[in-house]
Amino acid sequence: MSDASSSAGPGSALLGPADVRRLAAELDIRPTKKLGQNFVHDPNTVRKIVASADLRPDDVVLEVGPGLGSLTLALLPSCRATVAVEIDPVLARRLPRTAAERAPELASRLTVIEADAMRVTADRFPVEPTALVANLPYNVAVPVVLHLLAELPTLRTGLVMVQSEVADRMAAGPGSKVYGVPSVKLAWYADARRAGPVSRQVFWPVPNVDSALVAFERHAPLSTVDQKVLFSLVDAAFAQRRKVLRGALAGWAGSAAEAERLLVSAGVDPGARGEQLDVGDFVRIAEAASRN
Structure with missing residues (x-):
């Protein structure tokens, strides 16, 4: 892991640990447990996430909780547009400027919506998202995914970073000890699978739980039942x-x-x-x- 910024592609300079701390200090941001804020500061990790998301050039990516923009900057070269939903007004206002500073020729691909992802509605989106890629706040990860799948039928795929135990529950099948409500409700919309672990050390502050990626792909409606x-x-x-x-x-x-x-x-x-x-x-x- 290096403090130096690295390139994700033409004109997109990713944030390293020093960049993340500098931005947080500039904004007087102190990550809070209430909002589930743990900022990713490792360029290799966000590259891995974007590669695992298997995005198409014409995808419109929905990112929830972009924070300081570590993942956002890696997404911009990889899709047609990125729509970031951020509940924190300070972070929401700073993100477009971060994109303009570090990826000037790609910054026009970014739209930031200041909103609660648990309540955001389809009419807030200037374009219809096709893929969800996000480092989700751990305390609301499952409700956020379920809300977005229900509200945005154009969401085709997703790759989300969540607490490791939550990832197990989201991807579990019948008979598993961790199979339960999240497993069945997600299966109503999509086929889900674990897509690999994420080290605690790529976050600031370092969380006291392990993280993992969950990938899902929407399937055809199973029924017309309510x-x-x-x-x-x-x-x-x-x-x-x-x-x-x-x-x-x-x-x-x-x-x-x-x-x-x-x-x-x-x-x-x-x-x-x-x-x-x-x-x-x-x-x-x-x-x-x-x-x-």
Whole structure:
């Protein structure tokens, strides 16, 4: 790791550790746990992330929480446009200037939206994003991904950096000890997989947790069933993991007997547990409930 800035391509000088600290000092930024701020300061890491994202030249990349711009600068040469959503007004105002200083001929590809990624709506985007690439705040990583997939149907792919345990849950399949609500809800939209670990040492400040990359690719809609119905079903199935589905879904269905009827109708064993079901099983149960 070097403090020297490195090049990601024509005119795009990446931020090294000294650059990150200088920018933070200039802005009087002290990374906060509340916003989940850990700034990446290693050029090799952001290069790796961009390469792993497998972007197309015509992609419009959505970056959430760009911070000081380490990943943003690596993205600019690799896609048609980058739209960065930043909740911190100080960081949001500084980012376009950082791009203009370090990648002047690419700076016009950047749009910054000052907003909460958990609440941002499609009408805020000047162009429709096709890929999500982000170092996500750990405390809201899963809700942010689910919100963006629901709000932006044009999102085709994603590569996000999250806490390692969260990555495991996002990419887990039925039967895994960490398979649960995040696994099923993400599977409703996309096929997900772990895409490699990320060292703690590439962040400032150094977090006390390990990080990992999760890649996902949106698949065709699994059903026309109401997403809210499906997600409420998934929440109920995992709320009491030790209960078999007949009991776990009693409140959701109205009674244990009704839950059993819906499960049998969907071809699911009422004596099974939530962690044994894949997203297709949950879809069939939700469809059975919607036919009532």
